[in-house]
Each structure stands twice: as structure tokens, then as C-alpha cells.
Amino acid sequence: MYGAGDVRIETVPDPIIKEPTDAIVVVTSACICGSDLWPYKSRKASDAPVRMGHEFMGIVEAVGSDVKTVKKGDLVVAPFAWSDGTCIFCEEGLQTSCLHGGWWGGTKLDGGQGEAVRVPQADGTLVALSVARDSALMPSLLTLSDVMGTGHHAARAAKVGPGKIAAVVGDGAVGLCGVIAAKRLGAEQIILLGRHPDRIALAKDFGATDIVSERGEAAIERVKELTGGLGAHSVLECVGLEQSTITSLSIVRPGGAVGRVGVPQTPVPLPKSAWNDNVTISGGPAPVRAYIEELLPDVMEGKIQPGRVFDRVTNLDGVPDGYRAMNDREAIKVMIEF
Amino acid sequence: MYGAGDVRIETVPDPIIKEPTDAIVVVTSACICGSDLWPYKSRKASDAPVRMGHEFMGIVEAVGSDVKTVKKGDLVVAPFAWSDGTCIFCEEGLQTSCLHGGWWGGTKLDGGQGEAVRVPQADGTLVALSVARDSALMPSLLTLSDVMGTGHHAARAAKVGPGKIAAVVGDGAVGLCGVIAAKRLGAEQIILLGRHPDRIALAKDFGATDIVSERGEAAIERVKELTGGLGAHSVLECVGLEQSTITSLSIVRPGGAVGRVGVPQTPVPLPKSAWNDNVTISGGPAPVRAYIEELLPDVMEGKIQPGRVFDRVTNLDGVPDGYRAMNDREAIKVMIEF
Numbered sequence: 186m187y188g189a190g191d192v193r194i195e196t197v198p199d200p201i202i203k204e205p206t207d208a209i210v211v212v213t214s215a216c217i218c219g220s221d222l223w224p225y226k227s228r229k230a231s232d233a234p235v236r237m238g239h240e241f242m243g244i245v246e247a248v249g250s251d252v253k254t255v256k257k258g259d260l261v262v263a264p265f266a267w268s269d270g271t272c273i274f275c276e277e278g279l280q281t282s283c284l285h286g287g288w289w290g291g292t293k294l295d296g297g298q299g300e301a302v303r304v305p306q307a308d309g310t311l312v313a314l315s316v317a318r319d320s321a322l323m324p325s326l327l328t329l330s331d332v333m334g335t336g337h338h339a340a341r342a343a344k345v346g347p348g349k350i351a352a353v354v355g356d357g358a359v360g361l362c363g364v365i366a367a368k369r370l371g372a373e374q375i376i377l378l379g380r381h382p383d384r385i386a387l388a389k390d391f392g393a394t395d396i397v398s399e400r401g402e403a404a405i406e407r408v409k410e411l412t413g414g415l416g417a418h419s420v421l422e423c424v425g426l427e428q429s430t431i432t433s434l435s436i437v438r439p440g441g442a443v444g445r446v447g448v449p450q451t452p453v454p455l456p457k458s459a460w461n462d463n464v465t466i467s468g469g470p471a472p473v474r475a476y477i478e479e480l481l482p483d484v485m486e487g488k489i490q491p492g493r494v495f496d497r498v499t500n501l502d503g504v505p506d507g508y509r510a511m512n513d514r515e516a517i518k519v520m521i522e523f
Numbered sequence: 524m525y526g527a528g529d530v531r532i533e534t535v536p537d538p539i540i541k542e543p544t545d546a547i548v549v550v551t552s553a554c555i556c557g558s559d560l561w562p563y564k565s566r567k568a569s570d571a572p573v574r575m576g577h578e579f580m581g582i583v584e585a586v587g588s589d590v591k592t593v594k595k596g597d598l599v600v601a602p603f604a605w606s607d608g609t610c611i612f613c614e615e616g617l618q619t620s621c622l623h624g625g626w627w628g629g630t631k632l633d634g635g636q637g638e639a640v641r642v643p644q645a646d647g648t649l650v651a652l653s654v655a656r657d658s659a660l661m662p663s664l665l666t667l668s669d670v671m672g673t674g675h676h677a678a679r680a681a682k683v684g685p686g687k688i689a690a691v692v693g694d695g696a697v698g699l700c701g702v703i704a705a706k707r708l709g710a711e712q713i714i715l716l717g718r719h720p721d722r723i724a725l726a727k728d729f730g731a732t733d734i735v736s737e738r739g740e741a742a743i744e745r746v747k748e749l750t751g752g753l754g755a756h757s758v759l760e761c762v763g764l765e766q767s768t769i770t771s772l773s774i775v776r777p778g779g780a781v782g783r784v785g786v787p788q789t790p791v792p793l794p795k796s797a798w799n800d801n802v803t804i805s806g807g808p809a810p811v812r813a814y815i816e817e818l819l820p821d822v823m824e825g826k827i828q829p830g831r832v833f834d835r836v837t838n839l840d841g842v843p844d845g846y847r848a849m850n851d852r853e854a855i856k857v858m859i860e861f
Contacts, residue, residue: 273753274777279801282777342803415611430793439612439620449798454790455768460783460807463617465680466793469801 186237188230192505197236200295200303205251206269208307210243210261213318214327215297216495217507217519218265219357220448225508238298239265239289240330242323245311252307260318261311263297263304264474265289265331270309278475283309297330298504300523312477316485324492324520325484328362332518333480333491334473335446336362336423340370342444342468343419347371350412353393354433355423356384358494358518359446361391363421365489368392372419376411378404378432384517387493401428408436417441422468427451437464444468495520524575526568530843535574538633538641543589544607546645548581548599551656552665553635553859554833555845556603557695558786563846576636577603577627578668580661583649590645598656599649601635601642602812603627603669608647616813621647635668636842638861650815654823662830662858663822666700670856671818671829672811673784674700674761678708680782680805681757685709688750691731692771693761694722696832696856697784699729701759703827706730710757714749716742716770722855725831739766746774755779760806765789775802782806833858 186192200209215238224235245259255261268275268283275283286306290296295303304310312329316322325333336359345351351367353360356379367375368391377388380398388396397407409416416438422430425447433443434456445468459466483489497516499507500523507519524530538547553576562573583597593599606613606621613621624644628634633641642648650667654660663671674697683689689705691698694717705713706729715726718736726734735745747754754776760768763785771781772794783806797804821827835854837845838861845857 277778279778282800342801440615440617445798449793449795452792452795454792455787455804457787457790460787462620463680463805463807463810465803465805467801467803467805469798472801 186224186228187234188228188232189226191230192225192237192508194501194504200301202247202249203303204305205249206306206308207249208245208252208255208304208311209247209301210263210304210311211246211301212241212243212297212299212523214323214523215241215521216327217298217504217511217521218331219359219511221508222512223448223450225512233292235292236290236294236296236299238296240327241297241302242327242330243302246301248307254308255311255313259313260316261313262326262330262477263311264334264477266470266474267304267306267310268474269306275309278472280472280474281470298521300501310474322484324495325490327520328491328494329473329477329480329484331473332358332494333362333365334476335359335471336421337366337476337480338471339363339421339423339444339446339468340366340419342442342446343421344442344465345370345372345419348373349418350374350376351419351421352376352378352408352417352436353421353423354378354429355447356381356388357423360421360423361387361494361517362491363423364388364391364393365491367419367421369483369489376408376417381514383496401432404432405435412438419444421446423447425449427453434459434464439463442467446471494518498522524562524566525572526566526570527564529568530563530575530846532839532842538639540585540587541641542643543587544644544646545587546583546590546593546642546649547585547639548601548642548649549584549639550579550581550635550637550861552661552861553579554665555636555842555849555857555859556669557697557849559846560850561786561788563850571630573630574628574632574634574637576634578665579635579640580665580668581640584639586645592646593649593651597651598654599651600664600668600815601649602672602815604808605642605644605648606812607644613647616810618810618812619808636859638839648812660822662833663828665858666829666832667811667815667818667822669811670696670832671700671703672814673697673809674759675704675814675818676809677701677759677761677782677784677806678704678757680780681759682780682803683708683710683757686711687756688712688714689757689759690714690716690746690755690774691759691761692716692767693785694719694726695761698759698761699725699832699855700829701761702726702729702731703829705757705759707821707827714746714755719852721834739770742770743773750776757782759784761785763787765791772797772802777801779803780805784809832856836860
């Protein structure tokens with residue numbers, strides 16, 4: 186990405202093993218993330234160009250001498266952050282805070298939106314899957330690299346549980362996965378705040394019981410009406426904008442929780458009302474590495490089908506137009522097949 | 524209170540039963556709260572005068588026809604908020620959000636810093652105690668009306684547990700009770716951020732293992748040094764100012780929690796770092812009514828001695844000077860005996 190709206194496909198040197206803990210993965214599928222759209226909207230052309238993509242699956246082509254858990258030929262999924270799997274935070278299941286981890290792409294590492302990736306800390310990062318490469322499950326497995334785990338994290342941070350009322354703010358791929366997660370964790374009522382007919386239809390399929398398409402104060406009033414005047418126990422903030430955060434904090438009931446997984450674009454003042462009402466605010470980048478093991482059985486058994494968030498498939502050359510389509514809301518989420 | 528620095532003792536009509544759910548309590552002891560100092564510093568003289576005091580014990584003098592759990596002659600302690608005990612929030616243990624509850628004092632209700640109080644919703648509010656009126660436990664029992672329950676709430680909101688590192692921001696009575704609560708819940712290391720020698724001595728008696736008396740950035744650095752560079756798992760924010768909140772959010776480790784019980788004086792922007800680090804922010808007015816039953820056995824057995832936060836005792840006429848002494852940091856907390 187060279188700047189806002191400027192995504193180019195370029196040839197770069199093939200990745201090689203640099204550290205004994207590295208693996209080289211030949212990418213079989215990847216995707217474009219809603220969070221990729223922030224730089225797509227705003228990145229300055231004067232900034233150094235960056236490699237993009239943090240959600241991918243692929244085949245291991247080579248491993249460093251210290252790598253023990255994956256081998257050449259394995260099909261693997263990569264979480265959107267790489268991590269050593271052994272530090273104090275990884276042991277606590279918070280791999281996004283790994284003391285020796287980091288993020289894909291940028292100016293120094295390969296991105297998932299490319300043909301091959303050098304994976305640091307391969308043992309802590311990659312998860313080998315026992316699935317045929319042509320399995321119909323592949324799109325859903327790919328969502329374990331980010332959006333499904335992120336929606337699940339929002340639900341966990343918002344303390345969704347049996348009998349609870351959950352509200353999901355945002356009808357993007359993460360919000361839709363948040364609906365899946367809320368349903369999976371036993372929410373009794375699931376209110377989606379969104380206004381795109383295709384996304385609403387999918388949300389209903391995933392378990393949303395109510396749709397609120399109003400904006401601002403009207404949306405807050407509508408959620409209150411749907412919740413006996415009290416608000417939702419659990420609010421999943423899946424956007425990251427100031428308005429969506431304010432809405433989230435306005436529709437949560439006293440003693441409830443807001444789980445924030447939308448990357449915050451602007452700082453939001455902690456409202457006094459959240460304190461008065463003993464609201465818990467939690468969330469952050471999802472430790473999806475920890476959630477892959479939890480969610481994988483349900484994906485393998487077809488109990489959840491998060492891969493349905495992909496409504497467009499392209500190839501490497503189609504990536505720039507994929508960004509445009511997601512930015513223009515033509516597509517919910519674009520999958521790239523190699 | 525007529526305005527900043529202007530506290531007067533005046534004669535008002537004796538309270539009477541107005542609702543069948545009321546009780547009249549003749550106050551035996553009460554106290555001045557750190558939160559009373561906010562209006563003492565800033566209240567405008569042009570505002571209507573308000574009755575003060577929300578922490579008291581007393582003897583039931585009369586009850587309305589619907590009151591079942593307390594009777595004339597009972598010694599009772601009152602939480603700092605009154606509540607019906609039966610609404611959805613009371614049932615969840617969040618009595619400060621009671622649908623039919625409220626706060627003492629102001630322009631409409633009696634305050635605890637007076638000889639007698641009409642107690643609405645007496646069944647949901649008051650807790651009868653089986654203690655002799657001259658028991659040495661009385662000061663500690665009085666803290667169950669607010670500061671001990673509030674310190675406990677900070678610890679709960681900050682997820683203190685066995686083996687955890689807790690940091691307590693603020694060396695007022697609530698912060699000191701936060702130290703007691705952190706110790707009681709099994710914290711392994713308890714760092715108090717404070718700088719008054721008498722309070723530090725008490726904090727050490729209560730279980731503080733480390734004292735940080737630096738301010739601002741230096742305080743943050745010192746806490747990091749004391750925690751292997753990572754920060755505390757649990758931070759108890761017991762002040763409510765912008766700086767103390769920023770400090771709290773800066774000394775918590777990734778995946779940790781900040782429990783805020785200091786009444787927020789200014790809105791604080793939710794920092795991006797808290798999101799990056801998956802920090803949980805929780806807390807609010809403590810549902811001390813729910814905690815009285817949890818904490819009472821430990822007070823009765825002398826396992827915790829929160830009454831030691833009272834370092835000055837006065838009578839009704841001494842209340843104005845009690846405010847001055849607390850505001851000037853001459854006293855940690857003033858008890859009023861009637």
C-alpha cells in the first residue's frame with residue numbers, strides 16, 4: 186500500500202529462513218480486513234509503502250532447525266499476530282501482548298496478501314490443520330485467523346453468557362462473527378445495529394433476533410425499547426469509531442459490559458455514566474491464537490459457519506479492486522485465493 | 524452545607540414515617556467521606572443548601588407497617604445508597620442501580636451527619652447487627668456503610684486474586700481499605716501509591732508490601748520497576764482525579780484490570796494503550812449493601828480492622844472542623860459520635 190486508495194501488486198524477493206524459529210508458508214488463501222480500510226482511507230502517500238495482510242492460510246514450505254510443531258507440507262492457519270507461545274502473556278492466553286511477538290506486514294515483514302510469508306516464532310504462531318486443501322470448510326477455517334476470533338473476543342470481553350441480552354454494534358464481518366459468538370455462548374436475545382440488507386440477512390441467519398437500523402440517539406432509544414428500558418447486558422463494539430463507542434456505552438445496562446474490538450480511531454472520553462452504572466469496558470486486539478483451539482471443533486463440525494462472511498472471492502491481481510469493493514460497501518469481506 | 528467551606532449545624536424537623544416501607548433511625552455514629560470534600564472544595568454559595576452524610580449506624584426508633592426485617596430497638600448499619608432489595612439490579616447485587624433507590628441527603632432526604640434519618644425502603648437498605656452498642660468493633664462496623672465496601676469493590680473490579688500483584692492508587696480511607704481488601708483476596712504483592720507517613724504506616728499494617736511516593740511519570744516508572752517491568756495485574760483507583768486515573772491506566776499490565784471507585788471529577792479519554800493491552804476498566808459506586816454480608820464475619824472475628832482508618836472522633840458540633848481537618852489532610856477520616 187503506497188497511500189490512501191493506492192494498493193499495488195509488486196514482485197519482491199522470496200522469503201527465506203532467517204532464524205531457526207522461522208517457517209516459510211506458501212499462502213493458499215488470505216483476506217482483506219476491515220482494519221485494512223483505515224490506512225486505505227487515510228494513509229499519506231509520503232509514508233513508506235507497506236506490505237499488507239494479516240489473515241492467511243497456507244502450506245509450510247520450509248522450517249528452521251528449532252521448529253517442532255509444524256513441518257513441510259502441513260496446512261496451517263496463522264493468527265493476525267505472531268507470538269512465541271512461551272512468554273508470560275502467551276501462557277495467560279494473551280498472545281497479542283507476547284513479549285517476543287509482533288504484527289505482519291509493514292516495512293519489515295511479509296504480509297498475508299502475498300504469495301509467501303516468512304513466519305517468525307512458527308511454533309507459537311501456526312496451527313496445523315487436518316483438512317483436505319479442497320475442503321468446503323476452508324473459508325470458515327480462514328476466519329479463525331482474525332474475524333471469528335475477534336468476534337468471539339468481543340463476546341467474551343462483553344461477558345456474553347446463557348440468557349443474556351447481547352447487542353452487536355457494527356454489521357461488518359467482525360460484527361457478524363460477533364453475532365455467531367453471542368449465539369454460541371448462549372445469548373437469549375441478540376440485537377444487531379446495522380443497516381445493510383445483505384448483512385442483516387446474514388446476521389439473522391447467524392442468530393440475530395432484532396435489528397436496529399436507526400442512528401445515534403434514535404438507535405439508543407430503540408435498543409432501550411427492545412430491552413425493557415434497561416439496555417443490553419453485553420455490548421460488542423465492532424467498529425472503533427467515536428460514535429459507535431458512544432452508542433455502545435449508551436446501550437449497556439447498569440452492571441453490564443462493553444467488549445471493544447474495533448480498532449479505536451479516536452480517543453473517547455470515559456463517560457461519567459459508565460462509572461455511575463458500574464459498566465465494565467474491556468477488549469482490545471483479540472488473542473485469536475488462543476481461540477483457534479476453542480473454536481476449531483465447532484468449525485470442523487459445521488456448527489458455526491463464519492466463512493459465510495466472504496461474499497466475494499478474488500485472486501492476487503484482484504486485491505486492489507477488493508479494497509475498493511470493501512471500502513465502497515459492495516462487499517462484506519473479500520477472500521483471496523492463490 | 525451552604526457552599527464551599529461552609530458547613531453549619533442546624534435544627535430541622537424530626538423525621539417521620541411517610542411511607543409504610545420507611546424506618547426512622549436515631550444515629551449513633553456517622554462519618555465524613557472523602558467524596559464529601561468535593562462539594563466542600565467547590566460548591567457554589569448560590570446553590571441550595573444540602574444535608575450531608577451517607578455513612579451511618581443507629582438504633583431503629585420506628586418502622587412503617589410494611590417493614591419486616593428490622594424493628595424498634597435494633598442496631599443497624601446503613602449503606603451509602605438506599606435500595607428496595609427486590610428489583611432486578613438488587614437481585615443481581617448491584618443495589619446502587621436500584622430502580623427504586625437513591626442517595627442520602629441533598630435537599631429532599633435526611634443525611635447521615637445528623638441526629639436522625641428517615642430511611643426509605645428500610646427492608647432493602649438496613650442491616651441489623653447483633654453487637655453491643657459499646658463494642659470495640661463499632662468503628663469497623665461503621666466502615667461497612669461505605670469505605671470498606673468501596674475498597675472491596677475496587678479490588679473486585681480490579682480482579683484481585685491469589686498470587687496477583689495489586690497496586691492501590693490513593694492513600695485515603697478508601698485506598699487503605701483497598702489494601703485490606705487486596706490482602707484479604709489473596710494478593711501476593713500490594714503496592715500503595717501515597718505519600719503521607721501516617722497513612723503509609725497504616726497501609727503497611729494492613730498488608731501493603733511496597734510504597735511508591737513519587738508522582739506522575741516517576742511513579743509509573745517505580746511501579747514498573749517493582750513489577751518486573753510489566754505493571755500490576757490489578758489497579759485500584761481510589762481517588763477520582765484525571766491524574767490518578769491516567770496513572771492507574773499506565774501501571775496496569777496487559778490483560779490486567781483497573782477498578783475505579785474514586786468519584787470521577789473530570790472525564791478521562793480512554794487511552795489507545797488500554798485497548799492495545801486488553802486492559803479491563805471497571806468499577807463505580809460500590810454496592811456496599813451486597814458486601815456487608817460478605818465482609819461482616821471478618822469484621823466480627825477481628826480478621827480485618829478497617830475502623831483503624833478513623834484517626835479523629837468528634838461530635839455533631841465538631842463536624843464543620845472535621846471537614847476542615849480532612850480537607851487539610853490533618854485527619855484521614857473523621858468519625859462522628861452522637
